[in-house]
Amino acid sequence: MAIEDDVLVVGGGLAGATAALAAKDADPDARVRLVTYKQSTLRHASGLIDVLGYGPDGDGPLVDPFDALVNLPESHPYRRVGVDAVREALSFFDGVAGDAYAGNHTDRNALVPTAGGTVKPTARYPAATAAGLASDERDALFVGFETLPAFDAPRSASHLEAAGVPFSTRGETVSFPGIDRDDAKLVRYAHLLDEDERVRTSGRRMGARTALATAVDARLGEESRIGFPAVLGDERPAEVRSYLADALGVDVFEVPTGPPSLAGMRLEDVLFDALSDDGVRVTAGVPVIDYELVAGGASESDGDRIDHVVVDRHGSEIPHRADQYVLATGGLVGKGVKSDRDGVFEPIFDCHVPQADDRYDWFVDDVFGEQPYARFGLEPDRDLRPLDPNGEPEFSNLRAAGAVLGGYDFAAEKSGAGVSIATGYVAGTRAAEEVSR
Amino acid sequence: MATDTDVLVVGGGSTGCGIARDLAMRGLEVTLVERGNLTDGTTGRMHGLLHSGGRYAVSDRASATECIEENEILREIAGHCVELTGGLFVQRPEDSDAYFEEKLEGCRACDIPARVLSGREAREVEPYLATDVKRAIEVPDGAVDPFRLCVANAIDARAHGARIETHAEVIDLLREGDDVYGVEVRHDSGPGTRVHRTPGSTEEITAEYVVNATGAWAGRIGAMADLDVEVRPSKGVMTIMNVRQVDTVINRCRPKGDADIIVPHETTAILGTTDEEVSDPDDYPEEEWEVDAMIDTLSELVPILTEARTIRSFWGVRPLYEPPERDTRDPTDITRDFFLLDHAERDGVAGITSIVGGKFTTYRAMAEEISDHVCEKLGVNASCATATEPLPGSENLEILEEGMDDFGLRSPIARRSKQRLGSRSREVLETDEANPVICACEGVTRAEVRDAVSQSGSDLNAVRIRTRASMGNCQGGFCCGPMANELHPKYDEPTARAALDELIQERWKGQRHALWGEQLSQAMLNYALFATTMNRDEDPADAAEPLEYAAFDHGGR
Numbered sequence: 001m002a003i004e005d006d007v008l009v010v011g012g013g014l015a016g017a018t019a020a021l022a023a024k025d026a027d028p029d030a031r032v033r034l035v036t037y038k039q040s041t042l043r044h045a046s047g048l049i050d051v052l053g054y055g056p057d058g059d060g061p062l063v064d065p066f067d068a069l070v071n072l073p074e075s076h077p078y079r080r081v082g083v084d085a086v087r088e089a090l091s092f093f094d095g096v097a098g099d100a101y102a103g104n105h106t107d108r109n110a111l112v113p114t115a116g117g118t119v120k121p122t123a124r125y126p127a128a129t130a131a132g133l134a135s136d137e138r139d140a141l142f143v144g145f146e147t148l149p150a151f152d153a154p155r156s157a158s159h160l161e162a163a164g165v166p167f168s169t170r171g172e173t174v175s176f177p178g179i180d181r182d183d184a185k186l187v188r189y190a191h192l193l194d195e196d197e198r199v200r201t202s203g204r205r206m207g208a209r210t211a212l213a214t215a216v217d218a219r220l221g222e223e224s225r226i227g228f229p230a231v232l233g234d235e236r237p238a239e240v241r242s243y244l245a246d247a248l249g250v251d252v253f254e255v256p257t258g259p260p261s262l263a264g265m266r267l268e269d270v271l272f273d274a275l276s277d278d279g280v281r282v283t284a285g286v287p288v289i290d291y292e293l294v295a296g297g298a299s300e301s302d303g304d305r306i307d308h309v310v311v312d313r314h315g316s317e318i319p320h321r322a323d324q325y326v327l328a329t330g331g332l333v334g335k336g337v338k339s340d341r342d343g344v345f346e347p348i349f350d351c352h353v354p355q356a357d358d359r360y361d362w363f364v365d366d367v368f369g370e371q372p373y374a375r376f377g378l379e380p381d382r383d384l385r386p387l388d389p390n391g392e393p394e395f396s397n398l399r400a401a402g403a404v405l406g407g408y409d410f411a412a413e414k415s416g417a418g419v420s421i422a423t424g425y426v427a428g429t430r431a432a433e434e435v436s437r
Numbered sequence: 438m439a440t441d442t443d444v445l446v447v448g449g450g451s452t453g454c455g456i457a458r459d460l461a462m463r464g465l466e467v468t469l470v471e472r473g474n475l476t477d478g479t480t481g482r483m484h485g486l487l488h489s490g491g492r493y494a495v496s497d498r499a500s501a502t503e504c505i506e507e508n509e510i511l512r513e514i515a516g517h518c519v520e521l522t523g524g525l526f527v528q529r530p531e532d533s534d535a536y537f538e539e540k541l542e543g544c545r546a547c548d549i550p551a552r553v554l555s556g557r558e559a560r561e562v563e564p565y566l567a568t569d570v571k572r573a574i575e576v577p578d579g580a581v582d583p584f585r586l587c588v589a590n591a592i593d594a595r596a597h598g599a600r601i602e603t604h605a606e607v608i609d610l611l612r613e614g615d616d617v618y619g620v621e622v623r624h625d626s627g628p629g630t631r632v633h634r635t636p637g638s639t640e641e642i643t644a645e646y647v648v649n650a651t652g653a654w655a656g657r658i659g660a661m662a663d664l665d666v667e668v669r670p671s672k673g674v675m676t677i678m679n680v681r682q683v684d685t686v687i688n689r690c691r692p693k694g695d696a697d698i699i700v701p702h703e704t705t706a707i708l709g710t711t712d713e714e715v716s717d718p719d720d721y722p723e724e725e726w727e728v729d730a731m732i733d734t735l736s737e738l739v740p741i742l743t744e745a746r747t748i749r750s751f752w753g754v755r756p757l758y759e760p761p762e763r764d765t766r767d768p769t770d771i772t773r774d775f776f777l778l779d780h781a782e783r784d785g786v787a788g789i790t791s792i793v794g795g796k797f798t799t800y801r802a803m804a805e806e807i808s809d810h811v812c813e814k815l816g817v818n819a820s821c822a823t824a825t826e827p828l829p830g831s832e833n834l835e836i837l838e839e840g841m842d843d844f845g846l847r848s849p850i851a852r853r854s855k856q857r858l859g860s861r862s863r864e865v866l867e868t869d870e871a872n873p874v875i876c877a878c879e880g881v882t883r884a885e886v887r888d889a890v891s892q893s894g895s896d897l898n899a900v901r902i903r904t905r906a907s908m909g910n911c912q913g914g915f916c917c918g919p920m921a922n923e924l925h926p927k928y929d930e931p932t933a934r935a936a937l938d939e940l941i942q943e944r945w946k947g948q949r950h951a952l953w954g955e956q957l958s959q960a961m962l963n964y965a966l967f968a969t970t971m972n973r974d975e976d977p978a979d980a981a982e983p984l985e986y987a988a989f990d991h992g993g994r
Contacts, residue, residue: 044965050969058975061975061984061989103990108989111986111989111990115971116971120970120971130992136994147873149875149919149922154925154926158929159978163976164978182874183874258970259915332960333958333965339957358725362952362957363949373952373957411974
């Protein structure tokens with residue numbers, strides 16, 4: 001006996017959620033389950049949906065990410081799935097994200113100011129970020145909070161000017177109304193605004209939103225937009241932004257900050273709401289620890305066939321059987337790829353991870369040089385099935401998506417979200433199609 | 438530009454800073470020049486052991502006696518830099534009984550308090566010791582923060598009128614005939630505290646007397662005045678664990694060998710070390726086998742080390758020296774004693790002395806002896822006060838600790854901050870302004886970072902050694918940016934940016950030797966935070982060509 005599904009996705013980040021949604025989209029009758037263990041790396045991520053910011057030689061920022069995809073090496077996950085699939089996947093994401101994201105009116109990348117004062121190329125961006133684009137020529141005021149040291153608004157503003165943005169910037173630092181401890185958690189700021197809690201400020205009591213608007217209004221000059229660190233609401237960000245915008249008479253936007261990143265957590269909420277709406281079963285908080293093969297199920301060209309995986313639920317080993325599996329457990333950060341002094345490995349299925357034998361060949365001396373470790377991950381075929389050292393699929397019914405794949409450096413390319421969406425979409429779709437067949 | 442001073446000290450390590458403090462307290466006008474940050478040479482690259490003398494109790498009893506004397510002095514004058522961890526010399530079944538007895542006897546002969554523990558008793562003290570550990574000798578080893586101690590000496594030297602110039606490299610010794618009368622230095626920026634992007638200058642500093650306290654680099658300085666100083670630099674690796682597997686210094690009780698000590702240091706434990714002669718103290722191989730040897734050999738004493746996370750490794754170069762006639766082959770056999778080379782006596786060149794050899798624990802005694810020598814040369818009759826005058830941060834420490842509140846900080850942060858700052862806590866931490874945590878791993882607040890900035894200019898590595906910010910588990914992934922933020926607006930944005938990039942590269946350097954397991958995951962996360970979230974690697978402000986913003990999505994405007 002086992003828990004039975006048609007498609008089982010392992011991993012609850014952007015790639016896994018996209019794969020599960022795509023599987024359900026491809027075959028609404030398919031039974032799709034997503035098993036997820038720890039908090040996903042979305043909590044660290046900026047919430048931006050980048051596709052490709054820089055080409056293989058570091059050229060860029062690229063105006064059109066789609067044009068550049070064909071220049072990537074054959075082994076790149078984008079080339080594995082093909083340019084058309086990347087476009088399809090991105091419009092699938094647009095459908096899932098709805099109003100929460102912007103940027104699909106053009107193929108061009110947007111340049112979004114970062115907390116450190118650079119700009120980052122991205123294909124899609126949260127609605128909360130939309131008024132902050134660096135190609136928008138309106139002057140901007142940045143406002144930071146004295147208790148949030150990761151975002152120094154005057155320094156960011158000054159850095160953006162050094163980066164040549166086509167508008168004037170200025171930064172101001174204020175104290176956040178209602179924050180009485182210097183080490184309050186980030187969500188505390190957001191909840192004060194979500195709930196519009198009563199706070200005391202200069203001897204009077206008022207709602208946190210009004211208090212914040214009042215504090216900022218005193219610093220506002222001729223600027224027509226204001227950027228804050230990403231703390232403007234956790235549950236009701238649109239409402240908070242629009243309140244502040246009305247009260248101040250300017251557009252309001254967020255600068256991606258973190259970790260922890262509220263923008264990433266909001267994206268996680270969007271995805272899990274969609275999973276729930278679409279009838280994907282989600283089993284959270286449990287790890288997949290092992291698998292069993294179908295007895296005598298090996299075929300020569302396609303590799304072995306996975307019969308079921310084993311989930312550890314509080315010490316009990318629960319078998320989960322599906323026809324098709326998607327591995328979306330993340331890369332080194334998400335621990336879908338692990339390592340020890342002797343080597344790099346994929347911990348659940350022990351899929352082959354190409355690597356240099358000597359760990360001193362895993363890095364180069366320049367921190368931002370071409371880092372081999374950043375490319376660690378599985379090498380897939382065009383169907384996204386992980387390949388063994390001989391170039392044959394490890395398993396006939398396992399596909400991989402997202403950062404567990406190797407052969408690309410998402411940090412240098414600014415391609416992490418795009419690869420997760422494109423490969424998640426393709427892996428999920430193919431898995432469901434194979435079930436139907 | 439030329440300036441004059443009584444005594445010019447070359448080298449900002451423990452010896453140089455110790456001499457500068459000693460002489461300044463005796464009323465001399467002192468200038469100290471250091472090519473990098475304080476501690477950048479050997480002092481900042483040691484395992485942090487405050488010797489009880491136990492390590493030398495068999496091979497070199499004179500050194501052992503000196504160690505225990507200085508150990509006791511440092512506990513008094515530098516309480517905020519020292520942790521009284523205690524130490525164990527641990528015997529495994531295959532280690533010699535005879536040597537164990539010799540060690541015990543040696544400790545007793547040198548007045549080092551020593552007590553034998555059974556294997557079971559030793560494991561009660563340190564539960565992670567291997568189950569087959571036979572017995573151990575307990576000695577008063579301790580842990581010392583070399584950065585804090587060295588900086589405290591420099592602060593006090595300055596308080597007594599000394600001029601301390603970091604990032605000031607000696608490019609020439611000024612010699613006329615048989616007399617050295619000063620140095621020429623190149624300031625990276627300034628003179629004064631280092632500020633990135635500020636143009637540097639050269640300066641001639643003339644002095645009545647020059648002290649070459651550059652340790653492993655002493656030969657290089659000497660050569661500038663045609664003086665031969667035959668230092669034999671010997672490298673050793675140290676591997677840092679992310680937590681303290683032990684709270685006591687663990688030594689292997691056997692004659693000599695690589696990888697025989699674990700020192701609990703602040704939030705970490707440091708494994709050491711190797712001993713291998715190198716030809717150039719600035720350029721030597723840092724090798725994989727050395728790191729592996731630390732883990733594999735020391736796990737014979739503490740088995741969980743094989744599974745544990747290391748956060749980085751670093752190498753230091755010992756300034757070993759022996760008189761040319763001895764000709765010892767193996768660097769581990771070279772004495773750890775120090776040598777005062779009076780070049781007047783030795784080479785007929787007056788006005789300069791070189792200090793070589795020696796060890797960190799006895800830096801103060803060395804400084805005293807050298808200062809006595811300098812005073813004698815200059816005909817100054819003033820006695821040394823460094824054995825009794827506490828360093829800044831250690832004045833009336835016990836009384837102060839009782840009366841100190843937490844300055845509005847949560848307990849672990851308050852505790853750690855006060856441990857680092859000692860009697861300076863109130864002066865640094867008491868503020869009406871918001872004081873959020875900048876480095877969560879080490880519990881460092883804005884006030885402490887700003888205090889460090891006020892001492893050291895825009896150099897974030899100088900802030901790091903003063904505060905430990907960016908030295909914890911994440912190795913700066915989360916706090917490098919916030920640290921750079923604290924430089925602004927005192928320093929302009931491009932200066933803060935240059936300082937940030939320098940700190941990021943420095944933090945990467947040591948992590949390269951810890952790139953597996955959790956730390957490889959951490960490294961990837963840090964890379965993603967810097968490059969993906971911040972786009973630090975493709976900053977348009979650093980690009981040669983201006984970015985054409987109009988070509989990109991402008992949000993429909």
